[in-house]
Amino acid sequence: MPEEQPRPIGRPRDPDINERLMSAALEEYAQTGWSGFTMQRVAQRAGVGKSALYRRWADREQLLVASIESVALPLATTPDSGSLRGDLIDAATRILHHFLDPMGWATLRITVDSAVDLTTLDPFQERIIGALNSGVTQIFTRAAGRGEISSDLPVRPLVESLFGSLLIHVLSMPAHERDDARRDATAHVEPLVDVIMRAAARHPSP
Amino acid sequence: MPEEQPRPIGRPRDPDINERLMSAALEEYAQTGWSGFTMQRVAQRAGVGKSALYRRWADREQLLVASIESVALPLATTPDSGSLRGDLIDAATRILHHFLDPMGWATLRITVDSAVDLTTLDPFQERIIGALNSGVTQIFTRAAGRGEISSDLPVRPLVESLFGSLLIHVLSMPAHERDDARRDATAHVEPLVDVIMRAAARHPSP
Amino acid sequence: MPEEQPRPIGRPRDPDINERLMSAALEEYAQTGWSGFTMQRVAQRAGVGKSALYRRWADREQLLVASIESVALPLATTPDSGSLRGDLIDAATRILHHFLDPMGWATLRITVDSAVDLTTLDPFQERIIGALNSGVTQIFTRAAGRGEISSDLPVRPLVESLFGSLLIHVLSMPAHERDDARRDATAHVEPLVDVIMRAAARHPSP
């Protein structure tokens, strides 16, 4: 007989409120940054009382972490395009777009914050960065399966290079270049992917 | 002919205070993180009144930016070790150590914040990231001079890869691994440098 | 038909806090004078946060004005002792005691300030001085009713004389005389009341 979960008495939580709050949180964060990221503004933007907010998350950080997760995790899925290069271009393009988006900035920022205040946010760091890393790692595993790269090639440096170069590419981009990158992501992504491709290429046997 | 700047009237600012404040700011930040980074605590630690602090920087961010600059800029100098690989190992090691240090976390964070609030912090982004980037770029220029790499090899992606992979390497490092990295930086740095080396290697001529 | 005021939503203000703050304000003011009359000290003495204070009064002056009103207004009631002289002695004694009390000094001071910054504090001036004046005026109205004084005797100068002479009496009193005045108020009050009595006396008909 299936467990009858106890179904708590009283008014049930409005399931809609979770989403509305996380959206509001990301919008607010993207707009104003961490300073100026106010609980009452988030609540107000979501059309919700503060109590509903604090019932779900203990403080600002936890709210933001949850919100970030909800948009960052989908990035970790990597459809098979048939070739290593295709897979990398595809993943890199999606990551680039993400980082060019206000919500992506938020991811970035939170990522770094999590590394800084490493006491409080360790789990987050593991979940977000870990997920993204393992997404890209899968690509290399598939490529090794296809025989495109040597199966004993160390993968971690390649993943870090790809992910990291995208990060720095966005960070070091002057403001006016952002629009350009949004329009023609491939042109920005290819040079970075090619670094990886050359580094991963089978060494020519003598 | 050298301009004789007119020496402003009134009591001159105590030059010592600048340094004491920036040191205090970095120590305070390293200790407590951004939250808990309080102007009055910085002032107190420096043994200085708040007014002297606010006379120099308009708010918390600007103080921190200036403080970060003072420790981050020296990273941009790249002594010539005689070979591309040696130069890269050297630069990467110094950057890794920097990012493993609380003050380095601050650099990182401010860097990202500057990319997010791109209105207020643009100059900083340009100064810090730009300086670090151009430091690494010099290394490749020197290598091209030596004939180690082709002089028409696009350098920017390589710089971004190196710098970025170091960043991600630290970010994705579980807490317990940090100590390990501090002790044996080379072991952590070499795989990343080798990605760059393989990508930069002269393509085998047919 | 009694209006049913709609009972505002949200948590209602703690009515106790009003009183505690006004008491604390008067005590603090009496102790330290205007300089040293600090919002945070008042809040602290009342065991209350600053926000609760500022939610009720916009600044120091308004807090003090409200506090003063609460102790000064009761002075305006003038019980009927049966004779003009008795009424005046009674009122004058109470006013003298009030001015000899630290809280009375505050009244005085605020009164004058209100006359000086006549833009901001007009309403106060009207309420406090007006109330006290009209209290004394009643006494003369009653006396005219009893036939003690001519009913077409101009009252305002008499009121101003009584009230004012008390004021100056206190102001010009050397410090050591204050204790004396507190112990034997009547001795200080009678000469001043007698000035009024003689001035108000029916002119002997020729």
Place this chain on the structure above:
Amino acid sequence: MPEEQPRPIGRPRDPDINERLMSAALEEYAQTGWSGFTMQRVAQRAGVGKSALYRRWADREQLLVASIESVALPLATTPDSGSLRGDLIDAATRILHHFLDPMGWATLRITVDSAVDLTTLDPFQERIIGALNSGVTQIFTRAAGRGEISSDLPVRPLVESLFGSLLIHVLSMPAHERDDARRDATAHVEPLVDVIMRAAARHPSP
């Protein structure tokens, strides 16, 4: 032999600055009241550095006390008009004008302040109020000399009545009435003087 005061060496103080500072102080005080009465603003209005100010007076209060004295003391002189009523009208008119003037408000305010913070300002109270009182007292002395009033009539209550009623008259005056009082001072002063006159009149002999 007349003392030759040692004539201090070095640059002598600019005697002009004293006056300019006291004027500036009174104007500033009249304009903004005690709060907003700022040393640097006084200095600025006088076109003088803060050091010149602090060299002459130790703090705000002392500056203000000195400034007030300089305008209030002349009030104490009471020219002989030949009759008690004439003397009183004259003195009262001058005092009324003084209190209707911004600088007079300042006197008033300082007077009261001095009574409140009785620790710090006692000497001032004595000097200012004392001087004004003794000025009016002289009038009664003269009148007794002329035989207008009994020489054993207690004078202090009369003085306090006159001075005080003027004070309250101004304090209780609605703003719009001030201009009226400035134009036609006598009309405002006479009723108050008459109170004194009736109270001082020789008791009709039986």
Place this chain on the structure above:
DNA sequence: TATTAAACGAGACGGTACGTCGCGTCTTCTT
């Protein structure tokens, strides 16, 4: 005439209170 020492303007200094704002909690009534 040259020296000297205090007065001067300007403004930086260590403090402290201001009035504002946001935190995270608590209290009220409504759904």
Place this chain on the structure above:
DNA sequence: AAGAAGACGCGACGTACCGTCTCGTTTAATA
């Protein structure tokens, strides 16, 4: 019981003055 509203204690924000302290310049009397 969940929810909207908003008051609560707390504490940092950035501003404005306090009274003190350098600075370099000006001003007389002295040497």
